[in-house]
Amino acid sequence: MISNLLSAADLTGADARQILDSAEQMDAIQARQVKKLPALRGRTVVNLFFEDSTRTRSSFEIAGKWLSADVINVSAKGSSVSKGESLRDTALTVAALGVDALVVRHASSGAVQRIAGWVDCHVINAGDGTHEHPTQALLDAFTLRRRLGDLTGRHVVIVGDLTHSRVARSNVLLLTTLGARVSLVAPPTLMPAGVAGWGCGTSWDLDATLAGKLAGPVDAVMMLRVQRERMSGGYFPTEREYAVGYGLSPRRLDLLPEHAPVLHPGPMNRGLEISSTAADGPRSVVLDQVRAGVAVRMAVLYHVLAGSDQPSTAGLPAVELAGASL
């Protein structure tokens, strides 16, 4: 299994399926009265967030606590970072406190990978710049599996601000690993450079894609947030024009097959990339995605942290264990 989770590309199909299967078991725990498991007792997890986050940080915190790890939150505001400490010094300082895992979010792409190279503990990427957000991709895949079953051969359409989206990149990597087909739809100005190498279809025409005219019938559609804070202007003329061309309107919702769920990683800009009809309708799984966040992050923490510290020690292969006399 994995010792760090930096990119969705770190996961083989078997790894990803095992994490998603574990997440199913973790999810059942949320229904219990006592939501506490001893699996990570004595482990310390630090949430090192250099960028604001509500749902990712709090779900990582809850996930760690339900697995009995000690979880500490360090945010850039009010830390030594605001006194001018470098990224490397901050990471090494926190790691030197004896932590077992760092959960890192940073506004710069690649910052988490850099940190993983500096510290000895496990590192989990909770979103780096416009690069990757692997646990979001896992919880999206978890939500999709719940609705659609196995994802092999399924067709997922991702729509919106692809240039600035770490969610899109991680989702493309993970969904293709799990055997799904992905189509990306965005206006030309928001289509990332080098997208040809991502191994998925691209289009500028949302209506034709949703109607299944371009890449075959659609099994799910994921709307991405238009990241106003990253928009320095010039990507599209007006918000109104974007909404008309690429928003999931009630009319576009009707183009989708009956079984296809609507995903959105949140927070939503209602009326811009998604209409309230789509966001609140029966096909919307937006709240399911949030709910899956804790279970999926529990599964990730378990798989990264629970096992032996020496990777690939001589031990029984995990799957074999069931057959041994317990």
Place this chain on the structure above:
Amino acid sequence: MPAQPRSTAVPRAYAEPGKPVLQAEDLSRIIDRIAHQILEKTRGGQDLVLLGIPTRGEPLAARLAARIAAFADVEVGLGTLDITLYRDDLRSHAVRPLGRTVEPAGGIDGRLVVLVDDVLFSGRTVRAALAAITNLGRPSAVQLAVLIDRGHRELPIRADYVGKNLPTSVAQQVRVSLVETDGTDQVTIAGEPAELLDGTGERG
């Protein structure tokens, strides 16, 4: 039933390696007997819940529940209890995949829980199961039923219902096969009695 050679269930101190110590017919007799014993010791199986420990405790619990229901007209709760997250040796092995936990309908609060597992060895699996149960609720009592008790306990734990006591050396492996999980019903012992532990022995 056509006359079959009776299985040579081996009462000797160390069974011959590789040869089945229990065969299908022995297993079904043992399960019938334990079902009767459970009914006897639980005053007719009132408020009874069977919790199987994956992998092989799960089908064993289902079989026991079916036999109990056939012998007495009682509702037997049936569930599955995965104990992976409660193990005390998580750190010394590669990450284990999780089994599923299925809470019995009606929960376990105030009911009599019988844990069901295939082999009782060190007792650590049962300790983990007891910890797992406290997170599910508060049963009125917990009992333990195992198909094989092979000795070598490392914790003060004993079974209330034992299918067969099987004296083994620590180095040996007891392999329980069930139709549901392995396609056949039998119990075999692998390894020489005197064989040294090679360090990969999984004890539970």
